[in-house]
Amino acid sequence: MNLLTMPVDRTATNVLPEMQWSREPLHQIESGSPVRTALSSYDFEWTELPMSNVVYYYETGAGEIKLTNFNTWVVQTVFTPPTESHFRNRILQVRLAAKWILEGIQPPTAECRTQAYEIWQRLYAKFGLLPVRVSASVDGGITFSYEHATNGKTLIVEAYNDLEVAALINDSKRIVYSENVKAFDFDCAFLEFNV
Amino acid sequence: MSEALDRLKIRGRPKLGPRDFALEDKLYVAFDADDTDPVGDDLIVESIRFPDFSSNWSRFSNPADVRLRPNGRSDDGCYSLTVRMARYKELATTVHDPVSDEAYQNYAHVEIRELQPGESVYSEPPRNRKSSSRGRKNLRLEYRQNIINHHIIELEIGEELPKTEKTE
Numbered sequence: 556m557n558l559l560t561m562p563v564d565r566t567a568t569n570v571l572p573e574m575q576w577s578r579e580p581l582h583q584i585e586s587g588s589p590v591r592t593a594l595s596s597y598d599f600e601w602t603e604l605p606m607s608n609v610v611y612y613y614e615t616g617a618g619e620i621k622l623t624n625f626n627t628w629v630v631q632t633v634f635t636p637p638t639e640s641h642f643r644n645r646i647l648q649v650r651l652a653a654k655w656i657l658e659g660i661q662p663p664t665a666e667c668r669t670q671a672y673e674i675w676q677r678l679y680a681k682f683g684l685l686p687v688r689v690s691a692s693v694d695g696g697i698t699f700s701y702e703h704a705t706n707g708k709t710l711i712v713e714a715y716n717d718l719e720v721a722a723l724i725n726d727s728k729r730i731v732y733s734e735n736v737k738a739f740d741f742d743c744a745f746l747e748f749n750v
Numbered sequence: 751m752s753e754a755l756d757r758l759k760i761r762g763r764p765k766l767g768p769r770d771f772a773l774e775d776k777l778y779v780a781f782d783a784d785d786t787d788p789v790g791d792d793l794i795v796e797s798i799r800f801p802d803f804s805s806n807w808s809r810f811s812n813p814a815d816v817r818l819r820p821n822g823r824s825d826d827g828c829y830s831l832t833v834r835m836a837r838y839k840e841l842a843t844t845v846h847d848p849v850s851d852e853a854y855q856n857y858a859h860v861e862i863r864e865l866q867p868g869e870s871v872y873s874e875p876p877r878n879r880k881s882s883s884r885g886r887k888n889l890r891l892e893y894r895q896n897i898i899n900h901h902i903i904e905l906e907i908g909e910e911l912p913k914t915e916k917t918e
Contacts, residue, residue: 652784654821655799688787690796694883694890698796711795713891721887728899733888 639676642689646672651691661695664716671697671714677739678712684745703748710748712736724748754815758856766846768872773834776808776902777844777860780816780826783907793829793901798894801842801864802878805831811858813904814911820854828905831897836862838896841889843871 651662663671678684678701688700696715703710709725720736722744732747785797806815813828836844842864849856863875883890905911 652797654782654784658799660799688789688794690794692796693799694796694887694894698794700794711891711895713796713887715887717884719884719887721891723888723891723895725895725899730892730895730899733892735885735888 638679638685642675642679642685643672645689646675646697649689649691649697651693655693660693661716663691663695663697666718667696667714667716670718670720671699674712674714674720674739675699678741678745682741682745684710701748706749708748710744712741712744754812754818755855758811758815758818758858760848760850760855760857763848763857765848768843768845768874770846771807771833771844773832773837775833776830777805777833777836777862778808778811778813778816778828778830778904779803779805779901780819780822780828781907782823782826786907793898795891795894795898798897800890800894801862801881803862805836805860805862806856806858807846807860809858811856815856815858816905818854819856820851825908826905827903827907827909829901830904831901835896835900837871838893839889840865840869840871841893843873843875845874845877847877 646668649663649668651660656662675686675689678699684701686699687702688698690698690700692698692713692715694713694715695717696713699712699714701710701712702708707727708731711723711725713721715721720739722732722734722736722741723730724732724744724747732744734744736744781793781797785793787794804819808830813830816822816828817824817826833844836842842862845861845863847859847861849859861877863877863879864881865871865873865875866881869875
C-alpha cells in the first residue's frame with residue numbers, strides 16, 4: 556500500500572494554476588482507526604488528518620493502514636498529478652460554443668481529438684511544451700496555444716477535423732512564421748518559436 | 751433604437767461594389783464572452799470565423815448597431831477590422847450585402863468571403879460557396895491571427911452607451 560503526503564500549500568507540478576486539482580477532505584479519521592475509503596474517479600482517495608499542513612493519500616484495496624503504525628506507511632514527498640491524463644481529459648472535454656454549432660460549424664470529431672492528443676504528446680515529450688489554452692476552433696478542430704516563457708512569442712497549433720495540422724508563431728502582434736505541419740514534424744516551428 | 755434602425759434601413763439605396771470600399775473603412779463585428787480568453791478577456795484566434803463572416807460597414811453604421819442584428823444581444827461587444835485587413839494576402843474580400851428582411855433591414859451589412867487562388871479582391875464570391883481548404887490551413891490561420899493582431903475594440907461586452915447612441 557502507498558501513502559503519499561503533500562503540504563497543503565504545495566502546488567502540483569506541470570499543471571496550470573487554474574487547473575490544480577481540488578482537494579476536498581472526505582472525512583476526518585480518528586486516531587488509531589483503520590483507513591477505509593471508496594474509489595474515486597482516479598482510483599485514489601484524499602483524506603485529511605487532524606494534523607497541520609499534511610494531506611494523506613493512499614491506494615484503496617490494500618490491507619489495513621494503521622495510522623498509529625508507521626510500518627504500514629510508504630511515504631512519498633510530492634504528489635504529481637498525471638499530466639498526460641490531465642491534458643487528455645481537457646482535449647476530450649473541449650466544446651464548441653452553442654452559437655457556432657447553430658451556425659453549422661462542426662465540433663471537433665473523435666479522430667481530431669485523438670490526433671490532437673498525439674500532437675500534444677509530441678510537443679510535450681520532445682520539446683517540453685505545455686499549452687496555456689486548449690479549445691475548440693471555429694475553423695473545425697482543436698487549438699493549442701503556447702506561450703514562450705521568456706521571448707514573448709506565441710505558438711498556435713491547430714488540429715483540424717480533416718486531420719490536417721497547421722502551426723503559427725506570433726511575436727508582438729506580428730506573424731513571424733506559419734506552416735502546414737506534415738507527419739507531426741514540429742522541428743522548424745519549434746526552432747522559430749525558441750529563437 | 752429607432753434612430754439606429756432608421757440608419758440601417760435600405761431606403762432605396764443601391765448595393766455597392768467591391769471598388770467602393772476604401773482600404774481604411776472599418777468593418778464592425780460583434781463578439782461575446784465565448785469569443786474571449788477566460789483568463790485575459792482578449793479575443794482568441796480560435797473564435798475568429800473564416801471565411802464568410804458578417805460585419806457592418808462603418809460608412810453606414812455605428813459600432814453599437816451590431817447589437818440590433820437578429821440573435822444579437824444588448825450586451826454584445828464590437829471590434830473592428832479594416833477593409834485592408836479583410837483582404838489580407840487576397841485570401842478574402844468584402845462583399846456589400848444589404849439585408850432586406852421584412853423584420854430587419856441592414857444596409858451596412860458586409861460579408862467577408864473567401865477567395866479562390868487567383869481571384870481578384872474586386873470580384874464578388876457567392877455566399878456559402880463550397881471550397882476546399884486543403885493545403886491552405888496555415889494561410890487561413892494567418893488570416894485569423896492577423897485580425898487578432900490588429901483589431902480594435904470599439905465596444906466592450908456590456909458597455910453602456912451614451913444616451914444619444916442608445917440602440918434600445
